[in-house]
Each structure stands twice: as C-alpha cells, then as structure tokens.
Amino acid sequence: MVGKLLEVVVDAIKLQRLIFSILLILTSIQSAFAEMMEKGKTRVKTLLNAYSQKSTSGKQVLDNSGIEDVLVFEPQIFVKHQITEDTEINASFVLDTWTAESDTILDGNTGASGEGKTGQARFASTLGARKEIDKASYGMNLGFSSEYDYTSKNISFDFERSFAEDNFTVGLGLQYYADTVNLFQDITPATSAHISEGFNRDIYAINLSASQILTRKDLIVLGTTYANSKGRLESTAGTVNIAGTREVEVLPGERKRNAFSAKWVHSLSENTALNLGHRYYFDDWGLKSNSIRGAYLISLRDDLDFLEFALRYHSQGSVDYYKDRFSSTERYMTSDSDLSKFHSYEPTVLYSRHLGEYKAYDIIDVEDVEWTNSLSYSKRNTGLHSIYLQTGISFFF
Amino acid sequence: MKTLTFFLLLSLSSCANVPQIDRGLLAKRIMQVDPHPEETIFQDEVHAFREGAIGGGKAVGGGCGCN
Numbered sequence: 001m002v003g004k005l006l007e008v009v010v011d012a013i014k015l016q017r018l019i020f021s022i023l024l025i026l027t028s029i030q031s032a033f034a035e036m037m038e039k040g041k042t043r044v045k046t047l048l049n050a051y052s053q054k055s056t057s058g059k060q061v062l063d064n065s066g067i068e069d070v071l072v073f074e075p076q077i078f079v080k081h082q083i084t085e086d087t088e089i090n091a092s093f094v095l096d097t098w099t100a101e102s103d104t105i106l107d108g109n110t111g112a113s114g115e116g117k118t119g120q121a122r123f124a125s126t127l128g129a130r131k132e133i134d135k136a137s138y139g140m141n142l143g144f145s146s147e148y149d150y151t152s153k154n155i156s157f158d159f160e161r162s163f164a165e166d167n168f169t170v171g172l173g174l175q176y177y178a179d180t181v182n183l184f185q186d187i188t189p190a191t192s193a194h195i196s197e198g199f200n201r202d203i204y205a206i207n208l209s210a211s212q213i214l215t216r217k218d219l220i221v222l223g224t225t226y227a228n229s230k231g232r233l234e235s236t237a238g239t240v241n242i243a244g245t246r247e248v249e250v251l252p253g254e255r256k257r258n259a260f261s262a263k264w265v266h267s268l269s270e271n272t273a274l275n276l277g278h279r280y281y282f283d284d285w286g287l288k289s290n291s292i293r294g295a296y297l298i299s300l301r302d303d304l305d306f307l308e309f310a311l312r313y314h315s316q317g318s319v320d321y322y323k324d325r326f327s328s329t330e331r332y333m334t335s336d337s338d339l340s341k342f343h344s345y346e347p348t349v350l351y352s353r354h355l356g357e358y359k360a361y362d363i364i365d366v367e368d369v370e371w372t373n374s375l376s377y378s379k380r381n382t383g384l385h386s387i388y389l390q391t392g393i394s395f396f397f
Numbered sequence: 398m399k400t401l402t403f404f405l406l407l408s409l410s411s412c413a414n415v416p417q418i419d420r421g422l423l424a425k426r427i428m429q430v431d432p433h434p435e436e437t438i439f440q441d442e443v444h445a446f447r448e449g450a451i452g453g454g455k456a457v458g459g460g461c462g463c464n
Binding site: 047051074078165207213221267270272273279289298299306316318344348350386388 | 414417419421422425426429430433435436439440443444446447448451453
C-alpha cells in the first residue's frame with residue numbers, strides 16, 4: 001500500500017517536472033505562427049466515413065465462432081468560424097451507427113452467429129476555440145460522447161509556438177477524458193449475461209511535438225506522447241476461454257503508454273512529394289509496436305487538386321496477459337485480438353478535387369468547394385481485414 | 398526527459414533558417430505535414446481502437462467503447 005502510494009507520488013513529481021520543463025522551454029521562445037482565416041469567414045466540412053471489418057479469428061468472442069465483423073457509418077461535420085482577426089471558434093458533430101457481432105453475442109439480441117445488433121448509435125461533439133496572441137496559438141476543446149456502453153466527457157488544451165522566422169515550431173497538447181464504461185458480467189451461461197453500470201475510466205495524455213524546416217524541400221516533425229489510463233480498462237464484451245469455460249477478461253487498472261514519432265516531408269519535384277513517418281510505441285502491459293507510413297503525393301491543376309498513394313505497415317507484439325486460451329485462471333487474462341501479436345498492411349488512395357464556387361437559389365453562395373474521397377484496405381496476417389471509405393465536401397462562406 | 402531535451406536542442410541548433418521567400422515548395426498542399434486533417438481523425442481512431450498502440454496523432458484511446 002505504502003509502496004503504491006510512493007509510486008504514485010514519484011509519478012506525479014516526474015509529470016510535474018516534465019510539464020515545468022516544457023513550459024520553461026516554451027516561454028523562452030520568441031515566435032511567429034500559422035495564419036488564420038479572414039474575419040467573419042466560416043469553413044464547413046462534412047465527411048462520411050464507412051468502415052467494414054471481417055474476421056473469424058477473434059479469440060475473445062464468447063461462442064468461439066471468432067466472428068469480429070463490424071460495420072460502421074459515421075457522418076461528421078466540422079465547422080470553423082473566425083470571430084475576430086485572431087480568434088476562431090470551432091465545433092464538430094459525429095453520429096455513428098454500427099452493427100457489431102461482438103455486441104450481439106452477449107446481449108442475446110440476435111444470437112452469436114446471426115446478424116449483428118443493428119441500430120446502435122454514438123453521438124459525439126466537440127466545441128472549441130483557438131486564439132493567437134503574440135504569434136503563439138492557444139486552443140481549448142470540450143468534448144462529449146455517448147453510446148449504450150460508454151460515456152465520455154473530455155477536455156483538451158493545445159499550445160503551439162513557432163520561432164526563427166517560422167522555421168521551428170513546438171506544440172504541446174494536454175488531453176483529459178473522464179469516461180464511464182459499462183461491462184458485461186456473469187457471462188456463463190450467456191443467458192445470464194447482464195451489463196453493469198458506470199465503471200470509471202480516466203485517461204490523461206500529453207503530446208509534445210517539434211517541427212523544423214530543414215531546407216527549401218524538407219521538413220521534419222518529431223513527437224512524443226505519454227498517456228495514462230486508469231480504472232476499468234477491459235473491453236465491454238471481451239471474454240477468455242478458461243479450460244472450455246468462458247469468463248470475462250481481466251486487465252490491470254492502469255496502463256502507461258508511450259510513443260515516439262518522426263515524420264519527414266520531402267519535395268521530389270515541383271508537383272510531387274514524399275511523406276514518410278515512423279512511430280515506436282511501448283507500454284507497461286508489455287506491448288511494443290512499430291508503425292511505418294509512406295505516402296507519395298502528386299499535385300494537380302496548379303496545386304488545386306492532389307492525389308495521395310499511401311502504404312501503412314503496423315507490427316505489434318502481444319500484451320503480457322494475452323493468450324488464445326487459458327488452462328487455469330490467472331490474475332490478468334485477455335484474448336482480445338487487438339492486443340495480440342500481429343502485423344498488417346494498409347494501402348490508401350486519396351483524391352482531393354477543388355470545385356470552385358457554388359451558387360444556387362439565391363441563398364447558397366459558397367466558395368472554394370472541395371471534394372475529397374479516400375479508400376483504404378487493411379489486412380492482418382491473422383486474417384482480419386477491413387475496408388473503409390471516406391467522402392467529404394468542404395466549403396467557405 | 399533527457400531524450401526530449403536532446404531532440405529540442407538538436408532541432409534548435411542544427412538547422413539554418415530558410416527565408417519566407419524560398420518557401421514556395423513548402424507552402425504547397427502536398428508538402429503539408431497532414432494535407433487532409435479531418436480524414437486523419439477517423440483514420441487515427443480506427444488505428445487507436447483496432448491496434449494496441451496509440452500516439453503520433455490526436456486519438457489516445459478515450460471517448461469510445463469500440464467493441
């Protein structure tokens with residue numbers, strides 16, 4: 001007990017020192033910053049995301065079928081309005097509807113191997129503001145998200161400052177999520193399964209980034225993220241097979257996560273560029289991963305349109321508590337396929353086309369209309385594969 | 398912390414400034430660090446909730462049940 005308390009105190013002191021050091025660095029920098037929109041302007045972007053996942057290899061699935069099929073439709077709206085020359089307000093709204101096999105199995109709606117439970121929805125929104133003061137940028141966002149098994153209230157702060165004639169920029173982001181999760185319990189037999197109410201899950205994260213213009217053709221960005229999750233961290237419907245009997249998964253009440261990332265943007269010619277990124281991740285559950293993304297971009301029609309071809313490779317080890325099947329009860333147990341060892345490839349193609357002005361019926365008068373379409377396909381070596389389509393329209397008025 | 402300080406100092410000290418007038422290529426859309434930020438939000442969410450890792454983006458594992 002005393003050891004645990006000391007550990008918490010030491011963590012708090014380390015975090016305090018880190019924040020103090022970062023603030024010290026930031027306040028000693030003189031800078032200039034990214035431009036905002038013209039006063040009175042509004043930008044709107046609507047985006048429709050559709051995600052379909054197929055898999056029969058999920059060891060966490062209650063009826064041993066392994067089915068992890070998911071189908072998600074997620075329309076999003078982003079609005080940004082410039083209220084003064086140096087202040088912008090922004091909002092986003094998301095409405096997810098989805099069908100997930102994993103939800104059907106425990107709540108008995110349609111049965112383990114039947115159609116997924118339909119009609120589920122998540123509503124999420126954010127409201128924020130960004131202000132430039134003396135060439136630095138300060139932002140704050142409040143967020144809310146709600147679905148049948150999850151509620152989230154979150155707040156984030158962003159700070160960015162550039163200096164050396166905008167050649168060097170540093171950014172600091174702080175995020176805090178006060179989430180509540182409902183978890184299935186008493187899952188054997190499945191007919192006795194019921195969902196519990198309101199376990200707390202608190203997540204705080206700190207992001208630090210630095211970007212540097214290297215040459216007229218090169219830019220690099222280095223970043224690091226530390227996130228700490230506390231509370232009930234199990235999945236709503238995650239189960240494990242213990243010598244033939246299904247029980248709910250059990251995971252530690254805390255997870256400390258670290259990531260380091262680097263990105264290099266390089267101009268190959270007047271109209272082509274490379275965007276290469278790497279992220280190394282590790283956490284105290286024993287999971288380590290490497291993610292590499294390379295994109296080749298082509299500028300079209302004098303930079304009005306662009307085309308992107310990207311390939312992402314992700315490789316991860318499993319968490320220490322993962323097993324496909326357990327022979328006896330252990331303190332921590334999970335068979336969640338997302339926490340298992342796997343690697344995946346994900347090619348993406350994205351095309352953005354500038355459509356110009358659009359006027360109709362004397363009431364619609366918008367400019368810089370842009371239509372963006374993106375298609376991604378992802379395949380894991382475990383058999384799970386997914387496809388997602390994104391189509392969006394943005395405009396100014 | 399040492400690594401962080403090292404990277405910051407390295408970035409501060411090792412590069413000559415590129416004047417504004419020479420940043421024509423860098424101003425292009427294809428040279429932005431993220432040329433499609435709204436699309437990236439969903440992509441980051443998919444990766445954060447379908448993989449064991451987070452970081453390098455906005456999604457940090459909160460705000461979604463994501464079975």
